[in-house]
Amino acid sequence: xxxxxNKGDLKGQIFLxxxxxxxxxGVASLAILVYxxxxxxxxxxxxxxxxxxxxxxxxxxxxxxxxxxxxxxMLLVAVFSFPLGVGTAIYLEEYxxxxxxxxxxxxxxxxxxxxxxxxxxLLGLALFVRALNMGRSLIxxxxxxxxxxxxxxxxxxxxxxxAVPDSLRDxxxxxxxxxxxxxxxxVIPEALPGIMTGTILSLSRAIxxxxxxxxxxxxxxxxxxxxxxxxxxxxxxxxxxxxxGQPQYAFQEGVASAGILLLLIVLLTMNSVAILIRNRFQR
Amino acid sequence: MDNRLKIKRTNPKxxxxxxxxxxxxxCAFVSLLVTILIIATLLGDAINFFTExxxxxxxxxxxxxxxxxxxxxxxxxxVTGTLMITVISAVVAVPLGVATSVYLSEYADxxxxxxxxxxxxxxxxxxxxxxxxxxxxxxxPVLQTIFPEISLYNALSAGIVVGIMILPMISSLxxxxxxxxxxxxxxxxxxxxxxxxxxxxxIVVPASISGILSSFILGISRAIxxxxxxxxxAGRLAxxxxxxxxxxxxxxxxxxxxxxxxIAAGTAAYDSLFAIGLLLFVITLAMNMVSQYLKSxxxxxx
Numbered sequence: 022x023x024x025x026x027n028k029g030d031l032k033g034q035i036f037l038x039x040x041x042x043x044x045x046x047g048v049a050s051l052a053i054l055v056y057x058x059x060x061x062x063x064x065x066x067x068x069x070x071x072x073x074x075x076x077x078x079x080x081x082x083x084x085x086x087x088x089x090x091x092x093x094x095m096l097l098v099a100v101f102s103f104p105l106g107v108g109t110a111i112y113l114e115e116y117x118x119x120x121x122x123x124x125x126x127x128x129x130x131x132x133x134x135x136x137x138x139x140x141x142x143l144l145g146l147a148l149f150v151r152a153l154n155m156g157r158s159l160i161x162x163x164x165x166x167x168x169x170x171x172x173x174x175x176x177x178x179x180x181x182x183x184a185v186p187d188s189l190r191d192x193x194x195x196x197x198x199x200x201x202x203x204x205x206x207x208v209i210p211e212a213l214p215g216i217m218t219g220t221i222l223s224l225s226r227a228i229x230x231x232x233x234x235x236x237x238x239x240x241x242x243x244x245x246x247x248x249x250x251x252x253x254x255x256x257x258x259x260x261x262x263x264x265x266g267q268p269q270y271a272f273q274e275g276v277a278s279a280g281i282l283l284l285l286i287v288l289l290t291m292n293s294v295a296i297l298i299r300n301r302f303q304r
Numbered sequence: 305m306d307n308r309l310k311i312k313r314t315n316p317k318x319x320x321x322x323x324x325x326x327x328x329x330x331c332a333f334v335s336l337l338v339t340i341l342i343i344a345t346l347l348g349d350a351i352n353f354f355t356e357x358x359x360x361x362x363x364x365x366x367x368x369x370x371x372x373x374x375x376x377x378x379x380x381x382x383v384t385g386t387l388m389i390t391v392i393s394a395v396v397a398v399p400l401g402v403a404t405s406v407y408l409s410e411y412a413d414x415x416x417x418x419x420x421x422x423x424x425x426x427x428x429x430x431x432x433x434x435x436x437x438x439x440x441x442x443x444x445p446v447l448q449t450i451f452p453e454i455s456l457y458n459a460l461s462a463g464i465v466v467g468i469m470i471l472p473m474i475s476s477l478x479x480x481x482x483x484x485x486x487x488x489x490x491x492x493x494x495x496x497x498x499x500x501x502x503x504x505x506x507i508v509v510p511a512s513i514s515g516i517l518s519s520f521i522l523g524i525s526r527a528i529x530x531x532x533x534x535x536x537x538a539g540r541l542a543x544x545x546x547x548x549x550x551x552x553x554x555x556x557x558x559x560x561x562x563x564x565x566x567i568a569a570g571t572a573a574y575d576s577l578f579a580i581g582l583l584l585f586v587i588t589l590a591m592n593m594v595s596q597y598l599k600s601x602x603x604x605x606x
Contacts, residue, residue: 108331137529229431
């Protein structure tokens with residue numbers, strides 16, 4: 022008999038049973054959530070929903086301006102957060118050594134990651150919307166979300182860079198490369214799949230954020246898609262929030278769940294791409 | 305010596321290397337700058353607020369009415385609301401999270417882990433507005449069949465959904481802590497004739513307790529800052545009630561309400577946003593520090 026099994030140990034078996042039940046609760050929650058969204062969205066989620074603008078009439082309501090808003094937002098956030106996040110990670114992993122400043126910056130990043138997203142919204146409101154006079158524009162929203170996900174981009178890039186074996190660096194130095202040449206030609210290409218995966222996962226966090234955008238005063242419903250970085254905008258989660266708050270049942274359940282379904286599809290696609298990159302390039 | 309330094313300075317290759325290092329350092333400095341800016345903006349407007357409303361009135365007042373006369377800025381009803389959500393979500397997430405992590409770390413075979421872990425990761429990635437929708441359109445109706453007198457917007461439903469939301473965080477961080485317990489300790493237990501149950505509850509859990517506690521604190525701190533689910537499902541009724549079946553308002557939901565009210569900058573209502581934000585920031589910062597400290601303790605041990 023394997024001493025590690027529970028055979029003949031009633032207490033152990035009950036314990037294991039409870040553990041399994043508890044684990045099932047988490048798994049079941051996801052299943053129920055997805056099922057209830059699918060059920061509510063049936064009959065509401067179609068091409069017209071994707072390409073229409075919001076409307077007073079639930080049958081005509083669509084998410085197009087918010088979808089485009091979210092896509093622009095995500096592109097801008099990627100453009101801002103990628104160089105900043107990767108640059109910070111390279112500094113911390115390749116230049117900072119075990120210095121005091123590295124410890125301070127890392128502690129600071131872990132604190133920033135724990136700051137509630139609504140507080141970033143306040144920062145965006147005071148800094149970008151008011152002080153820098155950007156108004157409630159796409160760019161103000163993108164910069165706010167950039168600061169929000171920056172800690173996650175940095176930490177995941179650091180992990181990717183740390184995973185590059187030192188032997189590669191040594192070989193590069195051995196043939197006379199400078200530090201930057203080594204980083205640019207060896208470390209970054211080697212770490213890139215990991216960095217991309219982490220960045221895409223962070224972006225999928227940004228695309229689902231609502232509270233910071235409400236705080237900067239972004240519109241919950243827009244009738245036309247944004248046409249530039251200084252234009253007003255809405256985003257999918259904001260539009261969903263607006264629909265959930267409507268008193269009519271058709272909006273609250275039907276139209277809102279169609280919006281949620283689209284948001285979940287976008288998130289799932291992003292996560293799949295991230296995992297695909299990870300698996301394709303993982304050694 | 306002097307000459308060598310001079311050569312170094314004028315060498316374009318070295319100059320370039322230095323420029324790159326400074327550029328990368330400025331990237332890293334941005335994260336420090338963000339913290340400074342958060343503190344500066346929160347403090348700046350909060351100080352404005354406290355010139356109009358005294359700190360004592362803010363922290364001990366039991367009436368929150370920022371946009372309806374007579375104005376009143378007592379934060380206690382909001383703190384009570386946040387506390388209720390936090391307690392309910394912890395009651396849901398702490399036992400479930402620890403049980404899940406014990407199962408995944410000590411009992412589950414590879415195949416089960418391969419399914420359950422990604423599922424929990426997906427659960428962690430669901431946007432909070434979706435959780436709010438789920439609470440309002442699924443959990444609340446279910447609760448209505450159990451408690452017919454429950455309000456449409458209530459603390460219980462929102463608390464449960466926030467619990468589901470922080471569950472993956474608690475389970476994955478606790479699992480990390482338990483997995484880092486070396487097998488030697490487990491084998492020692494088995495060698496003494498202990499059962500799997502005894503080894504798990506008597507050795508693994510106590511050995512990883514600081515990591516487990518650190519996961520609770522992080523999860524709870526996340527529940528305190530949670531905004532959308534509670535804004536959608538818990539209602540907007542700032543009161544001192546501790547009845548989970550009634551509407552409440554959390555600190556975060558009150559911030560959303562004020563922000564949506566389109567108030568002009570410089571008014572007390574606008575500045576009150578930053579006062580609540582500061583309170584929220586201080587609470588979550590303190591909790592993160594404690595959690596970091598606990599985590600560093602188990603990292604040092606093994």
